Amino acid sequence: MPAIATTHSLNDYRKLVISNYRDQLRNSSAKSIEFSYTHRSKPYQYSIQLSKISCNYGGHRYWWLCPKCNQRTSTLYYAGLYVCRHCIGANYGSQLQQPIDRIYSKLNAIRAHMGWQVGVIHGIGERPKGMHAKTYNRLLKEYEHLEQKIIGAHYATT
Template sequence: MPKLANTPTLNNYSKLPISSYRDYLKQHGLVKTVTISYNYLGNDHSITINISNTPCTYGGHRHWWHCPKCGRRVAVLYFNQSYQCRHCIGLNYQSQLQQPVDKLLKRVAVIRERLGWPQGIVNGHGGKPRGMWQKTYNRLVNEHDEIAQQIIERLI
């Protein structure tokens, strides 16, 4: 393997968080798949990705991608010639997220507090707090989902 000047991180790949499809999924009910169109090297492609839904304690559902390559249930897919999970890309989370579980739990608690969501990742998503910018909300939810996923993977 060639030696790289910089160790690649997941930041090198464009992200496809399930949370960016929240509104779509809300409108379309409990769909089992989402078809995504994209352009790669000048060619149009489309891929149908399986989705699963797990109910939240406070109503609503939490949605997950199933990695098109390995079938793992994940919150975020990455683009590397095609869509796949971080396990298939073979990279770990960015260093910011490579932290002990207790630190991850603390960060998640801070995010949930800011969002006004009940504590505990098992409670899934709440709504957007009044007065919060959509952009801020999306950023927090994406961070929440990535950390929550890592916590779940470590605890299982």
């Protein structure tokens, strides 16, 4: 298996999908999951960190943190180590980002613009000083729209 992707399909890689672990994680406070296996007669033993995100409408959900770049992702791909699709090969640009991640990026961009805590989807903050109410309302509306999409995607995939 090449370390750098030469195909145009991520389907060629073995996947680790976080939703397969959700039941197991539901009542735990695990911060990582241990992996131990052999790849090309080299032993691998490491843990993959988890990110636990609260949802607006109660509960929370887990994400992987890519062992290489530490980005939050729902799916890791096997290339000796399990890594996110960005790390699996430089050939994969943002056009291959999954929609959910693009939504997260937009959402985080709004949060950053507003001066709110980045990396969470809950908690709408105050209008920043110096921002017009009109701008704030427009961003807020867009934010809520994106948030709904994420929540919708969550229920569609689990």
